Amino acid sequence: MSPRDLNDAGLSPLAVRGLTVAYGAQPVLQGVDMTTVPGAMTAIIGPNGAGKSTLLKACLGVVKPLSGQVSAWGQPTSRQRDRIAYVPQRASVDWDFPTRVIDVVLMGMYRQLGLLGRVRARHFKQAQDCLTRVGMQDFADRQIGQLSGGQQQRVFLARALAQEADLYLLDEPFAGVDAATESAIIAVLHGLRDAGKTVVAVHHDLSTVPAYFDRVFLINRTAQAEGPVDVAFTPETLQATYGGRVHV
Known part of the structure; x- marks a missing residue:
């Protein structure tokens, strides 16, 4: 076990306490608590407008909360940013920006490259390896805007890798x-989990939750339920989260 693993022992990779976020006078999240488990895949699920994306952005510091705290391994997330990768929604990305696939992946290595951004052969090899992991190795020189939606998503996952x-x-x-x-x-995500990494994903397809994820966090502006899929993903918690009849 590495020194970092020893230091992390017993700490949540991402812990949210009393998080409240509003856009203007409109509250989006109210007093949300969430605790992730190391080496697990967690789905954040809830109806449209429930605050799922806002929760991730607040955890990253992109959105400033009115109150509450977010920590990563017991420290403010700002001190652990080099250990956190983020894949945004495709709709939030400017796909007309003129850049190649390989350059998008290299952007994920900005901490390795330093201020001068000097790209060496080993960096290109690492980027190519990440593209291979997502099945995009033959598209390295393609303009990102020329790809299909699924291909673009794979490239952004490669950048996170x-x-x-x-x-x-x-x-x-x-x-x-x-x-x-x-x-x-x-x-790829299951491979990350099996390697001891922690994965948290906003997810909308309820039918695939049991097959894809280990844990769930149900939210509708406030936290509704959290825990292992076989415990927290139930008709009762779905009813509380979505209202009305929900069929899975």
């Missing part, structure tokens, strides 16, 4: 992708 993080936060990684891409992405 290049960061060599310990915690991966993904905002709807399966939205708008084909079945082959979804299978490829979940295989």
Whole structure:
């Protein structure tokens, strides 16, 4: 066990306490508590407008909360950013930006490259290896805007892999992708989990939750339920989260 692993022992990779966020006068999250488990895949699920994406952005410091605390391995997330990788929603990315696939992946190595951003042969090899892991090795020189939605999602996952993080936060990684891409992405995420990494993903397809994830966090502005899938993912918790009849 490495010194870092020893220091992390018993600490949550991402812990949220009393998080409240508002956009103007409109509350989005109210007093949310969440605790992730090391080496597990957690799905954040809830209806549209429940605050799922806002929760991730607040954890990353992109959105400033009104109150509450977020920590990573017992420290403020700002001190652990080199250990956290983030894959945003595809809709939030400017796909017209003129850059190649390989350059997008290299952006994930900015801490390795330093201020001068000097890219060496080993960096290109590492980026190519990450593309291979997501099945995009033959598209390295393609313009990112020329790819399909599923291919773009794979490239952004490759960029996250290049960061060599310990915690991966993904905002709807399966939205708008084909079945082959979804299978490829979940295989990579399961591989990360099996390697001891922690994965947290906003997810919308309730039918795949038991097959894809170990734990769930149900939210509708406030936390509704949290725990292992076989305990927390029940008709009762889904009813409380979504209201009305929910069929899985």
